[in-house]
Amino acid sequence: MELSNYLYLAAILFAIGATTVLLRRNAIIVFMGVELMLNATNLAFVTFARIHGDLTGQVVAFFVMVVAAAEVVVGLAIIVAIFRTRRSASVDDVNLLKN
Template identity: 75%
Template sequence: MTPSYYLLLSALLFTIGAVGVLVRRNAIVVFMCVELMLNAVNLTLVTFARINGTLSGQVMAFFVMVVAAAEVVVGLAIIMSIFRTRRTASVDDANLLKY
């Protein structure tokens, strides 16, 4: 069990998440990709905690989870209301706030 495999996996997950955020239009999918990135970071934190034998990384991971849970609640609510008003969840259509 080499810790670097975990790091590689989390990098892979983060990249998938980042690319997903950049290329997908559906807000729900973008949202899921954001979650993926958060969890990739969580994995990194926990791995480093294990490598260093300290707890702070794990504590950070818990923080991220709590914040992510709250974020999901707010984010989903926003997406729901956007969908209700515009009958679409495409992030490219929600572009009113511009120059």
């Protein structure tokens, strides 16, 4: 089934996104990693929808996009607020709460 190639691609993109979140230090890049994970999920949903001949997966993809947009709004607001205070968007600089 050649459709499965899309699934492998989705899994690879998801893994790249997860790695980005876990390894990168810049908040914006980390955030892009999360977006990549969500979009990889969309690809998986659309592929599964094709395999099942069912529209649900495509509808879900739209919902995920909307949720991702809402997340961007809140997330960038928080990151900008921190950046304006500290002039840095590095995850490592945000360490006051470490005991």
